[in-house]
Amino acid sequence: MKRVKLVSQFWNEMKKANYDSIRQYFQEEATISWPNTKEYFTVDEFIRVNKMYPGEWDIEVCVIEETPDSVFSTVHxxxxxxxxxxxxxxxxxxxxxxISLLTEYFSDSADIPSWRRTINK
Structure with missing residues:
Protein backbone atom coordinates (compact mmCIF):
# COMPACT_ATOMS: atom_id res chain seq x y z
CA MET A 1 0.00 0.00 0.00
CA LYS A 2 1.27 3.47 -0.81
CA ARG A 3 2.30 5.53 2.20
CA VAL A 4 -0.10 8.45 1.60
CA LYS A 5 -3.02 6.03 1.23
CA LEU A 6 -1.98 4.25 4.44
CA VAL A 7 -1.93 7.55 6.37
CA SER A 8 -5.30 8.52 4.90
CA GLN A 9 -6.78 5.18 5.96
CA PHE A 10 -5.19 5.53 9.41
CA TRP A 11 -6.96 8.88 9.91
CA ASN A 12 -10.22 7.45 8.61
CA GLU A 13 -10.07 4.70 11.25
CA MET A 14 -9.18 7.24 13.94
CA LYS A 15 -12.15 9.39 12.89
CA LYS A 16 -14.47 6.38 13.27
CA ALA A 17 -12.85 5.49 16.64
CA ASN A 18 -11.84 2.08 15.25
CA TYR A 19 -8.72 2.12 17.39
CA ASP A 20 -8.00 -1.61 17.32
CA SER A 21 -7.94 -1.56 13.53
CA ILE A 22 -5.06 0.95 13.39
CA ARG A 23 -2.66 -1.75 14.60
CA GLN A 24 -2.46 -3.07 11.02
CA TYR A 25 -0.72 0.13 9.86
CA PHE A 26 2.19 -0.13 12.33
CA GLN A 27 5.33 -2.19 12.63
CA GLU A 28 5.04 -4.35 15.75
CA GLU A 29 7.90 -2.43 17.45
CA ALA A 30 6.79 1.05 16.32
CA THR A 31 7.05 4.05 18.62
CA ILE A 32 4.57 6.91 18.92
CA SER A 33 5.98 10.16 20.30
CA TRP A 34 4.10 13.16 21.71
CA PRO A 35 6.92 15.69 22.30
CA ASN A 36 4.55 18.35 23.74
CA THR A 37 4.01 16.20 26.83
CA LYS A 38 7.19 14.11 26.58
CA GLU A 39 5.21 10.86 26.18
CA TYR A 40 6.27 7.80 24.21
CA PHE A 41 3.96 4.89 23.43
CA THR A 42 4.10 1.42 21.99
CA VAL A 43 1.35 0.64 19.50
CA ASP A 44 -0.71 -1.10 22.20
CA GLU A 45 -0.29 1.87 24.56
CA PHE A 46 -1.25 4.31 21.79
CA ILE A 47 -4.42 2.35 21.10
CA ARG A 48 -5.17 2.24 24.83
CA VAL A 49 -4.67 5.99 25.35
CA ASN A 50 -6.99 6.78 22.43
CA LYS A 51 -9.66 4.45 23.82
CA MET A 52 -9.33 6.09 27.25
CA TYR A 53 -9.34 9.67 25.98
CA PRO A 54 -12.57 11.26 27.21
CA GLY A 55 -15.35 12.32 24.89
CA GLU A 56 -16.23 11.86 21.24
CA TRP A 57 -14.21 13.47 18.46
CA ASP A 58 -14.48 14.81 14.94
CA ILE A 59 -11.31 14.61 12.86
CA GLU A 60 -10.86 16.51 9.60
CA VAL A 61 -7.78 15.87 7.49
CA CYS A 62 -6.40 19.22 6.32
CA VAL A 63 -3.38 17.99 4.38
CA ILE A 64 -1.28 14.90 3.74
CA GLU A 65 2.11 15.42 2.06
CA GLU A 66 4.82 12.93 1.19
CA THR A 67 8.59 13.47 1.20
CA PRO A 68 11.22 10.90 0.25
CA ASP A 69 11.47 9.52 3.80
CA SER A 70 8.23 10.55 5.56
CA VAL A 71 4.58 11.43 5.26
CA PHE A 72 3.33 14.54 7.05
CA SER A 73 -0.27 15.30 7.93
CA THR A 74 -2.20 18.05 9.63
CA VAL A 75 -5.59 17.19 11.06
CA HIS A 76 -8.14 19.32 12.89
CA ILE A 99 4.65 2.99 10.24
CA SER A 100 7.77 2.61 12.38
CA LEU A 101 7.68 6.04 14.06
CA LEU A 102 4.79 8.46 14.49
CA THR A 103 5.62 11.86 16.00
CA GLU A 104 2.65 14.12 16.78
CA TYR A 105 2.68 17.77 17.81
CA PHE A 106 -0.57 19.28 19.10
CA SER A 107 -1.52 22.95 19.06
CA ASP A 108 -4.62 24.65 20.37
CA SER A 109 -6.94 26.48 18.04
CA ALA A 110 -7.31 29.82 19.81
CA ASP A 111 -8.37 33.41 19.35
CA ILE A 112 -5.82 35.99 18.28
CA PRO A 113 -4.01 37.37 21.37
CA SER A 114 -5.01 40.95 22.18
CA TRP A 115 -1.51 42.32 21.56
CA ARG A 116 -1.66 41.09 17.92
CA ARG A 117 -5.22 42.08 17.03
CA THR A 118 -4.19 45.41 15.50
CA ILE A 119 -1.61 43.70 13.28
CA ASN A 120 -3.86 41.00 11.85
CA LYS A 121 -6.89 42.77 10.38
Missing part, protein backbone atom coordinates in the same frame (compact mmCIF):
# COMPACT_ATOMS: atom_id res chain seq x y z
CA UNK A 77 -9.51 17.55 15.97
CA UNK A 78 -12.60 18.87 17.75
CA UNK A 79 -14.46 17.32 20.63
CA UNK A 80 -18.16 16.95 19.91
CA UNK A 81 -18.79 18.77 23.21
CA UNK A 82 -16.93 21.79 21.82
CA UNK A 83 -14.50 21.93 24.76
CA UNK A 84 -11.40 20.91 22.80
CA UNK A 85 -10.27 22.25 19.44
CA UNK A 86 -6.72 21.35 18.36
CA UNK A 87 -4.55 20.69 15.35
CA UNK A 88 -2.26 17.67 15.18
CA UNK A 89 0.82 17.90 13.00
CA UNK A 90 2.15 14.39 12.47
CA UNK A 91 5.24 12.89 10.91
CA UNK A 92 5.00 9.25 9.86
CA UNK A 93 8.20 7.28 9.19
CA UNK A 94 8.06 3.86 7.59
CA UNK A 95 9.88 0.54 7.52
CA UNK A 96 8.85 -2.21 5.10
CA UNK A 97 5.67 -0.34 4.18
CA UNK A 98 4.38 0.13 7.74
Missing amino acids: IKSKSGQTNVYANSQFRFHKGL
Whole structure:
Protein backbone atom coordinates (compact mmCIF):
# COMPACT_ATOMS: atom_id res chain seq x y z
CA MET A 1 0.00 0.00 0.00
CA LYS A 2 1.27 3.47 -0.81
CA ARG A 3 2.30 5.53 2.20
CA VAL A 4 -0.10 8.45 1.60
CA LYS A 5 -3.02 6.03 1.23
CA LEU A 6 -1.98 4.25 4.44
CA VAL A 7 -1.93 7.55 6.37
CA SER A 8 -5.30 8.52 4.90
CA GLN A 9 -6.78 5.18 5.96
CA PHE A 10 -5.19 5.53 9.41
CA TRP A 11 -6.96 8.88 9.91
CA ASN A 12 -10.22 7.45 8.61
CA GLU A 13 -10.07 4.70 11.25
CA MET A 14 -9.18 7.24 13.94
CA LYS A 15 -12.15 9.39 12.89
CA LYS A 16 -14.47 6.38 13.27
CA ALA A 17 -12.85 5.49 16.64
CA ASN A 18 -11.84 2.08 15.25
CA TYR A 19 -8.72 2.12 17.39
CA ASP A 20 -8.00 -1.61 17.32
CA SER A 21 -7.94 -1.56 13.53
CA ILE A 22 -5.06 0.95 13.39
CA ARG A 23 -2.66 -1.75 14.60
CA GLN A 24 -2.46 -3.07 11.02
CA TYR A 25 -0.72 0.13 9.86
CA PHE A 26 2.19 -0.13 12.33
CA GLN A 27 5.33 -2.19 12.63
CA GLU A 28 5.04 -4.35 15.75
CA GLU A 29 7.90 -2.43 17.45
CA ALA A 30 6.79 1.05 16.32
CA THR A 31 7.05 4.05 18.62
CA ILE A 32 4.57 6.91 18.92
CA SER A 33 5.98 10.16 20.30
CA TRP A 34 4.10 13.16 21.71
CA PRO A 35 6.92 15.69 22.30
CA ASN A 36 4.55 18.35 23.74
CA THR A 37 4.01 16.20 26.83
CA LYS A 38 7.19 14.11 26.58
CA GLU A 39 5.21 10.86 26.18
CA TYR A 40 6.27 7.80 24.21
CA PHE A 41 3.96 4.89 23.43
CA THR A 42 4.10 1.42 21.99
CA VAL A 43 1.35 0.64 19.50
CA ASP A 44 -0.71 -1.10 22.20
CA GLU A 45 -0.29 1.87 24.56
CA PHE A 46 -1.25 4.31 21.79
CA ILE A 47 -4.42 2.35 21.10
CA ARG A 48 -5.17 2.24 24.83
CA VAL A 49 -4.67 5.99 25.35
CA ASN A 50 -6.99 6.78 22.43
CA LYS A 51 -9.66 4.45 23.82
CA MET A 52 -9.33 6.09 27.25
CA TYR A 53 -9.34 9.67 25.98
CA PRO A 54 -12.57 11.26 27.21
CA GLY A 55 -15.35 12.32 24.89
CA GLU A 56 -16.23 11.86 21.24
CA TRP A 57 -14.21 13.47 18.46
CA ASP A 58 -14.48 14.81 14.94
CA ILE A 59 -11.31 14.61 12.86
CA GLU A 60 -10.86 16.51 9.60
CA VAL A 61 -7.78 15.87 7.49
CA CYS A 62 -6.40 19.22 6.32
CA VAL A 63 -3.38 17.99 4.38
CA ILE A 64 -1.28 14.90 3.74
CA GLU A 65 2.11 15.42 2.06
CA GLU A 66 4.82 12.93 1.19
CA THR A 67 8.59 13.47 1.20
CA PRO A 68 11.22 10.90 0.25
CA ASP A 69 11.47 9.52 3.80
CA SER A 70 8.23 10.55 5.56
CA VAL A 71 4.58 11.43 5.26
CA PHE A 72 3.33 14.54 7.05
CA SER A 73 -0.27 15.30 7.93
CA THR A 74 -2.20 18.05 9.63
CA VAL A 75 -5.59 17.19 11.06
CA HIS A 76 -8.14 19.32 12.89
CA ILE A 77 -9.51 17.55 15.97
CA LYS A 78 -12.60 18.87 17.75
CA SER A 79 -14.46 17.32 20.63
CA LYS A 80 -18.16 16.95 19.91
CA SER A 81 -18.79 18.77 23.21
CA GLY A 82 -16.93 21.79 21.82
CA GLN A 83 -14.50 21.93 24.76
CA THR A 84 -11.40 20.91 22.80
CA ASN A 85 -10.27 22.25 19.44
CA VAL A 86 -6.72 21.35 18.36
CA TYR A 87 -4.55 20.69 15.35
CA ALA A 88 -2.26 17.67 15.18
CA ASN A 89 0.82 17.90 13.00
CA SER A 90 2.15 14.39 12.47
CA GLN A 91 5.24 12.89 10.91
CA PHE A 92 5.00 9.25 9.86
CA ARG A 93 8.20 7.28 9.19
CA PHE A 94 8.06 3.86 7.59
CA HIS A 95 9.88 0.54 7.52
CA LYS A 96 8.85 -2.21 5.10
CA GLY A 97 5.67 -0.34 4.18
CA LEU A 98 4.38 0.13 7.74
CA ILE A 99 4.65 2.99 10.24
CA SER A 100 7.77 2.61 12.38
CA LEU A 101 7.68 6.04 14.06
CA LEU A 102 4.79 8.46 14.49
CA THR A 103 5.62 11.86 16.00
CA GLU A 104 2.65 14.12 16.78
CA TYR A 105 2.68 17.77 17.81
CA PHE A 106 -0.57 19.28 19.10
CA SER A 107 -1.52 22.95 19.06
CA ASP A 108 -4.62 24.65 20.37
CA SER A 109 -6.94 26.48 18.04
CA ALA A 110 -7.31 29.82 19.81
CA ASP A 111 -8.37 33.41 19.35
CA ILE A 112 -5.82 35.99 18.28
CA PRO A 113 -4.01 37.37 21.37
CA SER A 114 -5.01 40.95 22.18
CA TRP A 115 -1.51 42.32 21.56
CA ARG A 116 -1.66 41.09 17.92
CA ARG A 117 -5.22 42.08 17.03
CA THR A 118 -4.19 45.41 15.50
CA ILE A 119 -1.61 43.70 13.28
CA ASN A 120 -3.86 41.00 11.85
CA LYS A 121 -6.89 42.77 10.38
